[in-house]
């Protein structure tokens with residue numbers, strides 16, 4: 001395990017970083033914000049089409065909030081503050097649209113699969129959906 005400590009501890013500091021409360025907030029923001037790409041990439045590869053899951057917008061919102069707090073209360077840098085000050089608007093708008101789209105789904109009477117609004121036939125069992 002000494003090799004691991006040699007790799008992680010640089011000049012007496014974990015990853016060479018001076019750790020304190022705001023560094024933890026900033027790095028949590030970075031990890032949260034970056035993880036959204038992995039979530040989106042995984043969803044896209046799984047369906048073999050571009051998919052942006054709701055988790056992407058939640059991770060964007062949480063990561064941007066943490067980075068905004070870091071920028072505002074610790075860095076106090078106008079460029080950094082401005083970069084994250086308004087990103088919540090499209091994130092929340094996309095979450096609202098996502099929620100409305102899910103609410104507009106109709107369950108298939110045959111297999112109970114939730115079918116998206118314009119569908120006339122169930123994508124799971126092929127059964128005809130009732131007119132709405």
Ligand SMILES: [Zn+2]
Pocket residue numbers: 108109110111112113122123124125126127
């Ligand atoms: Zn069905």
